[in-house]
Amino acid sequence: MAIAASTSSPVRMKRRSSAHYRLRRRVRKGALGVLILLVLAYTLFPYYWAIVSSTKQGAELYTTAFLPALNFSYYRQLFDNPVFMGSLLNSVFVATGTTVVSLALGIVSAYALGRLDFPQKRVVLMAILMISIFPQVAVLSGMFELINALGLYNRPSALIVTYLLSTVPFTTWILTTFIREFPRELEEAALIDGCSHFRILTRILLPLMGPSLASTGILAFILAWNEFLFALTFMLTDENKTVPVAIGLIGGTTRYEYPFGQIMAASVTVTLPLIIVVLIFQRRIVAGLTAGAVKG
Missing domain, CATH: 1.10.3720.10 (MetI-like)
Incomplete structure (x- = not known):
């Protein structure tokens, strides 16, 4: 029994370290994905807001609506x-x-x-x-x-x-x-x-x-x-x-x-x-x- 316990202990430790490594790897991937999304939002949002603003007229320009108004009169001008x-x-x-x-x-x-x-x-x-x-x-x-x-x-x-x-x-x-x-x-x-x-x-x-x-x-x-x-x-x-x-x-x-x-x-x-x-x-x-x- 003592021999079995001594041999199973390293196996358990190896499994725990492997699970811990996988968890850390998932956390790193998740943090990297969040960072990439933040960078994309920071770089692309100004251009998206320019597209949204270019389709608004009059008082609509001062609203916070994030969807384009689909008014292309400025482009026609x-x-x-x-x-x-x-x-x-x-x-x-x-x-x-x-x-x-x-x-x-x-x-x-x-x-x-x-x-x-x-x-x-x-x-x-x-x-x-x-x-x-x-x-x-x-x-x-x-x-x-x-x-x-x-x-x-x-x-x-x-x-x-x-x-x-x-x-x-x-x-x-x-x-x-x-x-x-x-x-x-x-x-x-x-x-x-x-x-x-x-x-x-x-x-x-x-x-x-x-x-x-x-x-x-x-x-x-x-x-x-x-x-x-x-x-x-x-x-x-x-x-x-x-x-x-x-x-x-x-x-x-x-x-x-x-x-x-x-x-x-x-x-x-x-x-x-x-x-x-x-x-x-x-x-x-x-x-x-x-x-x-x-x-x-």
Whole structure:
């Protein structure tokens, strides 16, 4: 009997520890689920409230109803407004042009910094990082003089030039990290076959950079799409303004009216395409941003 009791005691202790471990594991999973729900509510509720507010009229805007009123008159007013639709097209042009130019410059710069050896490479990398750190206000006056000298004031192409100040360093840093992870044997074999560095970049490396190009391109597009200060400074007429400035200049019928519903409708209209694009390409964005983070 004593032997049986002594052998059953470790078994009981093992069962108790196993049950305790399972309980702790369930508690951790439950706490993690609650935390994720809180984070989602914190991040998504403002956008949901913007959708709800954009469908309300008059006194309904000041109620606490959490369901949309399904009144889309503000959206109809926006789409019937030629100034807003023109600003939407301007934003598409500026953001697309900025993305294309910044990717082209970023790819070439990233290849030079990631593959070529020259004495000042570290200094150039630090200089690129320092340029991206400067706030927009610090370079606003200098960029204004440059835009005037180029004759681009009050032209959407001026915004492409100014946005490159922030998008090119960003794309260069991410693509440099990605290019460094490619095996050098690919380039060595191509150099032996007589390929130039340009052909190596365009024919060998570029087809392999799809995830990284997608992630950096989408993020550069979002940066250019949401920019406000340069667009407000360099665009004079309503026909050349971009969407963020057009939303900021929406006014009420009187000087004492705050057009909250119109602003929410415009914000939803501008943000929804970006959300759809990010949801479609989310895997490529994550794959591109995490490329080179772990070396196998």
